[in-house]
Amino acid sequence: xLAKQSPANIKQNNLRLILDTIIQHEPLSRADLVRLTxxxxxxxxxxxxxxxxxxxxxxxxxxxxxxxxxxxxxxxxSARKYFLAFNAGRDDYHVALADLKGxxxxxxxxxxxxxxxxxxxxxxxxxxxxxxxxxxGITSAALLKIHGAAPGVYVGKGQALKWSGIExxxxxDMQQFLEQVFHAPVLLNxxxxxxxxxxxxxxxxxDARQVVYVDLGHGLGGAFMFNGVVYFGANDSxxxxxxxxxxxxxxxAYALAPYKRGAxxxxxxxxxxxxxxxxxxxxxxxxxxxxxxxxxxxxxTAKTIFDAAKLGDQQAFYILKESFAYFNMGxxxxxxxxxxxxxxxGGGISKTGDFLLDFIxxxxxxxVLIMPEFxxxxxxxxxxxxxxxxxxxxxxxxxxxx
Numbered sequence: 001x002l003a004k005q006s007p008a009n010i011k012q013n014n015l016r017l018i019l020d021t022i023i024q025h026e027p028l029s030r031a032d033l034v035r036l037t038x039x040x041x042x043x044x045x046x047x048x049x050x051x052x053x054x055x056x057x058x059x060x061x062x063x064x065x066x067x068x069x070x071x072x073x074x075x076x077x078s079a080r081k082y083f084l085a086f087n088a089g090r091d092d093y094h095v096a097l098a099d100l101k102g103x104x105x106x107x108x109x110x111x112x113x114x115x116x117x118x119x120x121x122x123x124x125x126x127x128x129x130x131x132x133x134x135x136x137g138i139t140s141a142a143l144l145k146i147h148g149a150a151p152g153v154y155v156g157k158g159q160a161l162k163w164s165g166i167e168x169x170x171x172x173d174m175q176q177f178l179e180q181v182f183h184a185p186v187l188l189n190x191x192x193x194x195x196x197x198x199x200x201x202x203x204x205x206x207d208a209r210q211v212v213y214v215d216l217g218h219g220l221g222g223a224f225m226f227n228g229v230v231y232f233g234a235n236d237s238x239x240x241x242x243x244x245x246x247x248x249x250x251x252x253a254y255a256l257a258p259y260k261r262g263a264x265x266x267x268x269x270x271x272x273x274x275x276x277x278x279x280x281x282x283x284x285x286x287x288x289x290x291x292x293x294x295x296x297x298x299x300x301t302a303k304t305i306f307d308a309a310k311l312g313d314q315q316a317f318y319i320l321k322e323s324f325a326y327f328n329m330g331x332x333x334x335x336x337x338x339x340x341x342x343x344x345x346g347g348g349i350s351k352t353g354d355f356l357l358d359f360i361x362x363x364x365x366x367x368v369l370i371m372p373e374f375x376x377x378x379x380x381x382x383x384x385x386x387x388x389x390x391x392x393x394x395x396x397x398x399x400x401x402x
Contacts, residue, residue, distance in 0.1 A: 014039055015047050016399050019056060022076050023101065023398075027060055029071030048074060055080055056402060076101065080402055081144035084132070084182075085388035087191060087381070088125055088150045088174075090218050094381055095128050097136055098389045100144070100398065106136045107385070119172060126181050143184040144401065147388040148174065149191040189391065192221035192239055195346055195377075196230050197387030204344045204375040212340045212372075214241065214331075217347035218270040220262065224338065242269065244330040268327040270349055273302040276319050288313035306352045324359040331360065332367045339370060346377035
């Protein structure tokens with residue numbers, strides 16, 4: 001038997017329902033709210049007045065009416081507070097300021113330099129955030145929450161994510177540092193999971209419910225969506241596909257450790273392809289790879305390997321063919337185990353488009369029970385920022401937190 005709700009609980013639930021309805025369908029009149037919520041007219045009127053008094057909603061003027069008195073329309077006060085989101089990658093960063101409905105007001109991006117220390121990078125990131133607030137005419141007191149994305153893993157339940165995408169020691173706690181600067185709650189999450197949140201809202205996962213997102217960047221990461229919900233796992237570490245094993249010898253020889261590259265990641269990732277290309281160029285200077293890098297081995301990247309392969313360089317093609325053979329084994333295992341309807345490829349390597357897909361789809365067709373649809377992310381770097389903001393909206397109770 002259901003427990004009887006107190007009048008206070010009933011009022012709170014009705015207030016939340018009305019606020020949620022305004023947010024989803026604004027602008028609305030009081031009559032619209034009665035129709036959509038099935039709450040009585042006097043109660044709706046009283047609760048709307050309370051939302052206005054609390055500065056959660058406001059009247060914008062009269063709406064249209066075929067007959068009789070014109071209704072007064074109501075909107076959610078999305079400028080009551082603001083969200084700040086950032087994506088701190090290995091080589092670059094992206095920061096965005098959004099209102100409470102997720103509309104991006106200001107955004108800025110830039111690059112880190114290899115010589116910068118961890119502290120230097122945090123200082124640059126916080127300076128960019130302050131500039132963003134100043135440009136928008138907003139103080140840090142107007143921030144409701146800050147949400148950051150970084151490449152990294154969780155090593156234990158309740159422990160903070162580490163910014164493990166860079167080969168420099170982490171001398172400060174990112175979350176603590178930013179909370180001290182902005183005096184607002186800071187939440188950190190894995191960039192791949194937030195990218196899938198972004199794809200769900202505005203990208204290739206909008207019309208799908210079972211999705212595997214593969215982040216082919218300098219490292220190798222992933223994220224899963226089951227029944228329309230992004231899956232985080234028991235310790236928030238789901239999606240670490242770079243730690244997959246692809247053969248018994250590798251399984252016996254590799255000792256897994258957090259913040260150390262995963263077994264599969266050492267074979268197929270932007271960093272792994274870069275190392276293979278540099279080694280090849282040093283051994284065979286006549287390769288197209290070195291030519292495209294301007295004769296400088298240190299300029300070789302994963303993109304250089306793909307570009308050389310596109311131009312017919314057989315050695316570059318072999319690097320990709322061999323590397324993706326391992327990737328495809330892991331991918332087939334995931335497909336057969338999870339039965340996703342769609343695989344979304346993101347990250348810097350995904351920008352090679354159909355040429356990338358040729359190394360995957362043609363090779364796995366007879367290795368999977370049901371072939372999913374493959375898509376290249378069109379949001380690319382924006383997916384993580386969009387996802388970070390969307391996550392905050394989904395995990396914020398405006399009624400109690402404002």
